[in-house]
Amino acid sequence: MPIASNPLVYVVDDDTLIRSTLESILKVRNYRVSTFGSGIQFLQAKFEDDASCILLDMTMPGLSGLDVLKTLKERGCAIPVIFLTAHTDIVLSVLAMKAGAEDFLSKPIQTEQLLSSIEKAHEHCLGNLQSRALLDDLRCSYAALSDTELQVFNRVIRGRLNKQIAYELGYAERTIKAYRSSIMEKMKVNNLANLVLCSIQLGLLE
Template sequence: MNTESTFLVHVIDDDLSVRTAMYLLLLACGYRVFTYESGTQFLEHSLLDEPSCILLDVNMPGFSGLQLQDHLNAVNSHIPIIFLTAYGDISMSVRAIKAGAENFLTKPVQKDDLVNAIEAANRRYKNTQKKRSTLHELRVRYSQLTERELTVFSMVVRGQLNKQIAFQLGNSERTVKSQRSSIMEKMQANSLAELVLIATQLGLLGKEDK
């Protein structure tokens, strides 16, 4: 099996036998594994921003799996969650998935189903990190625009023509064209469509602008 040895699985379950079984199984599959007896114990550890997912029991004393999911969502965690429970029901699984869970598996789970879910979580983590990296880079580029370029940028991505922008700002079309060219260069956009996409990714365009 071709798994990535650097991918970490956090197993959170109050049942020691389950934690042990999951630890041995996942270790044999090539994953790094950390185990926790409760959601509270998991939160007590400093979580590094590294490729990982959470294998989470639903019904635990104190902090339930769903409550832990809510907490992680509240702190903007990007770690994919796979629920694993013997007592799940349809409404519970729907709630978990709607809240962003990667999967909802029922014990006893087949090895292939578990590994497939973890690999899907691995891909999701990579995609999320890629999007975060891209967004960071776009924000850096956007921060390099001058105050006037920010204004022109906003008007351009909302479909205004150079002459309209020039009229509203009291500039010449030539000046607007120069500013627009500078914006395209700084944002590394090759077309208006690409610039609009960047504005959308940055959250600068609302539904009413699309």
């Protein structure tokens, strides 16, 4: 997935002035900004997967920031969340971090602190996107295996020898060697250790 040269930041805050101020600060730094006045409004929007982060007010009328984050996690949304709050509260900070927040900033927000936090979130986002792209490629490679190759694959990653697999499946050992070579090629690996690693990433082995 291509990464935008001007990353997107979502701003979710019921305070119009704060939304406007944050939007102005970020646009000067070449960020795209999309603002929302409530958690409900935000959750009804369609998200871009490559967004750098969500600046999310902790205490909004209706759904709180924590409620919004919980819903995002339930949907499988991996966009980093930076909480904003006018009330410094250690308990809230702990809850935010346990819920999976990237950072927790107190209002009034210092510009340099904000930009630093967003940059870290952006790097985290890029890492997530790259990991997801690699996993998608791995899944495509696995899906390209034939039924017999899958049978061989599942035995190879569990330590079966070629002669054992040949006996179990009723093939000549040289045939199993050929299947094994084809599996390695399709999975884009050159040794058993990497094949086992692929199977772990695919969730086939613990």
